[in-house]
Amino acid sequence: MNNAILTIRNLRKSFQQHEIIRGVNLDVMADERHAFIGPNGAGKSTVFNLISGNLTPTSGEITFCGQRIDGMPPQDINRLGLARSFQITNIFPRLTVFENVRLAVARAHRSQYNFWSFIDRAPRIREHTERLLEQVRLERRMSAIAGEMTYSEQRSLEIALALALDPKVILLDEPMAGMSSEETLYMAEFIRAITRGRALLIVEHDMKVVFSITDRISVLVYGEVIATGKPDEIRNNAKVKEAYLGEEVAR
């Protein structure tokens, strides 16, 4: 595909003798919202871990902005402009919300080795942090200890961390898991807002959300993509129906 920002070609991953990912092909366009669905154990999270550098592929290619990223360490992939959130909330639990986001933001201001200036005296880092907190509606919880917040607040924080570097592609791993229907509604709107102007690859079990916010859907079954297409095409795809035993998707 010509204007794909993220391309996956024949991706394979084995753990010991078991091949979990068995030749995945996928294209994510620069400005599309792309969902990744499939039954439990299909390997969706594993594909995320392979893309983001948490795991190294056994074989195959992952190209991001024309550059091979398979096997790169996560921090390098992140710096190229690909950020992710985690299925199990992955934050800095005993630091404040403000400190959490500031850690993420500081990276954009080249602070990895900065030990000669005070972080409190960096107005740009503070403003950037406050802007992001506002965006995820956590500005009032700024001095709360992150690990003591409600689950959905922690999920919002998780996304704020992923947004800090203004990534070109964002991977969200089940952002709605464990949320009430009201929170899910807000989160869907929120995801639509934050992904304007960037690509989204999302793993999500809530089919209503998936069909309402995404442009295209890929279905992963037993480590293979069995179909990719617009929501309507996927809904009517015979192979997908078979995989899901006609349940949710066909409705």
Next chain:
Amino acid sequence: MRHRGLVGLGVAALIALPWILSQGLLNASIQMLIAALFACAYNLLSGQAGMLSFGHAAYFGVGAFGTVHAMNAFRGAGLLPTPLLPVAGAVAGLIIGAIVGWFATQRTGPYFAMITLAIAELLHSLAPHLRGLFGGEAGVSTMRMPSLGLTFGSTTQVYILVLAWVLASLLALYLYMLTPVGRLTLGLRENAHRLRFLGYNVHNLSVLVFSVSAMFSGIAGSLQVINNEAANYVVFDSSVSASVVLNTYIGGVRVFLGPALGAALMTFFGYAVSDLTQSWLLYQGIVFALVMVFMPSGLAGLFEKSESLHRRFGAAPLAPFFAFALGAAVLIIAGAVFVVELMQRMFSQDYRALATTARPWPPIPLFGRQWSPTSPETWLVPVVSIGVGAACVFLARHVLFKLQDRQESRVSATPFNQH
């Protein structure tokens, strides 16, 4: 810093010490200051970055030997003027810390701890064989050279030099925590995995923190050499690594000056008590175990807790609580010390030899009196002391619960008054 006034007062007191203390106590103060700096340097790695090292003697020792060789350079003229000698220790600590850190931080948790332990033990077993570098078992001795019009011959001058370096180093360590890298150090402790997905190179960051910690440990080692005018391979001993861990946790890792407090107190007790008892190591172990079980936030945590109580209830209502708590501490410690000291004398070889021939067992002199180990009255002393102490604990808790109850009933009553 919340206790700016308190810190200022402490610094003023430290500057005044040479005019107050005897030479012997001033020398003890030098050792306390060095231990305090070492503990704070260690805490940067273990408390702030969450990397538990069991071999920090290595960097203390490297700083010490780096300094001893700097002092002996150019046939004793010295590589640096005496006041700047700790720079040699800092550089030595930094270089070795960066090299070891590069390997050790490849792993985390218990594996990291084992690597640091192994490297310190490696140096400890290697040092006596490398005569040129570490002077064999005898070590390397040296002389402080006069500089800047000062002879550095008196304890007072050495004390001032040590104090200046310790204060400057502690300030640097404190300011470090306010920089972006300092905040990242906390992130490293909280969730190193997540940092990688925020674009940070976690390994480089870990090596950096490790090196900074080793550098300040090197300064501490350096100050010890300047004070002792000698370095010996025993600075690499595992007991040095162990005591910095114990001091740091006794003081409390969550407060910046906690480890300094713990190290200063334990060093002072070591100095004051080691002449009086042969069981100092046992006491050290008991204190550590008690702190870990009953107040894991350390002595600094104890101060914070009493401060928050004071803020909540005020001084006057708390007076009985503190009186009972103090009474309990004194009585229980007295009873425990009595038992330990009496047992230590009972099981000593000399007394065992006496006891095989003499019937009944001869009395044991302790605290200016004779105690017969077979008489029940002897053992009644610690039993009563600890028993009354335990009663004091009960009373202290009772006072506190009553205060809390009274406040809670007042708080729950207020909404009715407001509406």
